[in-house]
Amino acid sequence: MGGKAYAIYVGTSMSRNSVPRMRGYIFPSGEYVFIPQVSSNQFAPGPTYRDLGLDDYVHPSYYGLKVHYDPEFETFTYGEYVGKADPCIKNLLRLEPGDYLFFVTSLQFSPGPCRRKWWVKLEWAYYIIGYFEIEEIFNHKELSIAAVRHKLRNNAHIIAGNTRSDLVIWKGSKRSAKFEYAVPISDKNVPTSYSL
Template identity: 30%
Template sequence: MRSYNRRTEDLTAYIPQRLWDTATHNDPEFETFTYGDNCETTPRGASLKRLQQGDFLFFIARMEDWVADGPTQRFGFYLVGFLEISASEGVLANVQAEPSEKLLEKFWNNAHIRRGLADPAHWDRFWAFAGSEESRRFPYAVPVTRQLCEEAFRAANGAQWRWDEHRSDLQVIGSYTRSCRCVIDPSTPDGRDRADAFWSWVAIHDRP
């Protein structure tokens, strides 16, 4: 497997050899821009059922900083990309059977769809989401820091996140991002300001 930014570099340098033959669930995928989740059966993803055309779905990952000598044990959360939900059949809901040929043209590369095509037992009520042409994978992962969270994100009750002195920033961010939910609603005045702050942050960090 090749690096996204360095096509001549092999990613096995960053993966323990014991995992080289392990199958992985490639979801989201940033080739045709789709994502699937078990929204009907997993509370973590239940809020995704409210996604509508034009909404943005961002993906966060925990990563470790590497230098020439190898791993550093310095970890952080990063945004790796997003889908803008497509205007045309962007949501495939509660899938219990093979979708139509027309829908397969849009969702064929999604991991859940591919599993279902290989084994009908996997038509297990999952949901799948397709991104518009505005969707993208970030060339450089965007750091999710305390500064960004305080400027742009809010808890489910609308309050700012609580930064407990007994927990690290990484632990706090992990706890607030464990479930899928709306953190910025740009239809509100406060949400518009926070959306502007968020996109400004992305523009600064989505580059070398």
């Protein structure tokens, strides 16, 4: 049984590399809307922003675009290309079964009719939206096995056919979860040690 925990940023952001360039939304209740990035393969099967019910949150020009919905919380999979120089991604290689992977995103406050919970930050902040208790880890070679691909069929990389040689996919156990309410870990004045 492992015991390590790591966090990784997911979804859209205000960085110039993000498409669309925006944050998700958090409401006074603490409920939130996670906005995934656009898929790099628009010809592959997969959900669009409209399919995910995000019409009210993204610009109309994005409605019909396919999304890179990773992580996915139906069968609990998350994929990443580990050949990148990013130290956050390199840390993921230390994960073992029994360890935890937390998913962080930036959320913009969106006013609503109910009273704001004390822990919901005004303006924007970084929030944890879910986690996996790691059950299995698959490297590129294992992804060629039909049974493995079937087990990971909901993963955005598998759906889009983006299975480069540096792809690793982590599968969470049934104890993994997407939170109904986002958990704040910073605010806009005290962000993390790196820019998201």
